[in-house]
Amino acid sequence: MSFTPMPLEHSLEFRVSYYETDGQARVHHSQYLNFFERGRVELMRFLGHSYRNLEATGLMLVVAEMNVRYLGAAQFDDILKLTTSVTEARGATIRHAYRLVRSDDDSLIVQADSRIACVDRDGRVRRLPAYLRVV
Amino acid sequence: MSFTPMPLEHSLEFRVSYYETDGQARVHHSQYLNFFERGRVELMRFLGHSYRNLEATGLMLVVAEMNVRYLGAAQFDDILKLTTSVTEARGATIRHAYRLVRSDDDSLIVQADSRIACVDRDGRVRRLPAYLRVV
């Protein structure tokens, strides 16, 4: 029997705001981490879950590792397309990959991957809820 | 009998970081509110109190009103001097005034005033602790 898993991937388009740029007239490199965060939240929503509800149960997802390669520069008013995918989700860990392109010419701006840990309010590592685990 | 009150005023010097500038190569106008916040926290510390401890008692100070006049532009690496003063502190309200100058030429960059409200975790307005009130 063949089996095609639901793709754990979501794309998001948005414009660069002025306040996200820095004195080099480019998006400041720290801002991309904010974009990735939005990507994770929207991917979770797309899969039918709510990060707000997760926190209401006393669990939090915290970023444990973030690796970013900056390959291009985004500017104010550019429309960007961020594709966020889950590459692993088991135990207390979710790994994501990110690919951010400029929408008009599909040029690659940033690539990244991250490792997220599930913890409780006291910071103790906790198993992911079943609905977030990928077998 | 004469009486000279302790001046409820504190000055803080700091450098502008690159990430605080925007595509106009100036400090982004929203960043000044972050500087003011630091000014309030350090003024409170200077007066012998700790905002962290205040929140630990279940109270929070929230910004209820903020009025800012931008008179000059600060740039990356400028050294700025922020003077924060309490102009009123009674009931559930603290009013501050802010004056931000560039240190080298004393030119005025921003002037502002704000009204802060004391609330509890449920957002209900609460009387300021006695040590924060100014008769």
Added chain:
Amino acid sequence: MSFTPMPLEHSLEFRVSYYETDGQARVHHSQYLNFFERGRVELMRFLGHSYRNLEATGLMLVVAEMNVRYLGAAQFDDILKLTTSVTEARGATIRHAYRLVRSDDDSLIVQADSRIACVDRDGRVRRLPAYLRVV
């Protein structure tokens, strides 16, 4: 002869991101200024103009005054609706008013007004381009 001017007003809906909240689990008060900036840019686009193009001509719009009243608290994942309107635009000055509500219950979060000045790259005040002036 009656005359009904085009309403110089635009509304924008967006979700609160996690990084826009602070340790009080509310949107940090400085973030609203970033939302207003987005509101001004999108209002200009709605009226057929581009702020990016304006800057390409050597002019910049800088915030000269900002007055904000915080009436409620927005939280992570809330959907907010920002209405930005031009209340005056002549000489070198544009005045805007802002009204931000939570979309689901229409409760008022923030009200604000601002004064924007048109300057050139050297910071000299310049007349607004005709297409931005409102008679």
Added chain:
Amino acid sequence: MSFTPMPLEHSLEFRVSYYETDGQARVHHSQYLNFFERGRVELMRFLGHSYRNLEATGLMLVVAEMNVRYLGAAQFDDILKLTTSVTEARGATIRHAYRLVRSDDDSLIVQADSRIACVDRDGRVRRLPAYLRVV
């Protein structure tokens, strides 16, 4: 003949501001990149150079790669100590390593490394000025 190179390392102490925390009451993970940026600028100053002056010559240093491991959580009002070191500086590339600890208990919060590229205003890769190269 023995040779002891000047240590290309600088430490910086600073307090966590309220606006740098997020709804988890911890420093938001993107903020650490801003701290690292400050670390690089102050390291350069400590070595006798000015990043502002470098940009005035038409060169810019842009972040090409950033790898961060988050090992602990910093909170509002914590005093942090950031040690920034140059691990390589030749051609058009500078590599830095970062180590951020909480000052009071020396507990490790974040470790990171980055690769910075020297470019001109048009984004073309350019050799580092001699004074920034380490043989």
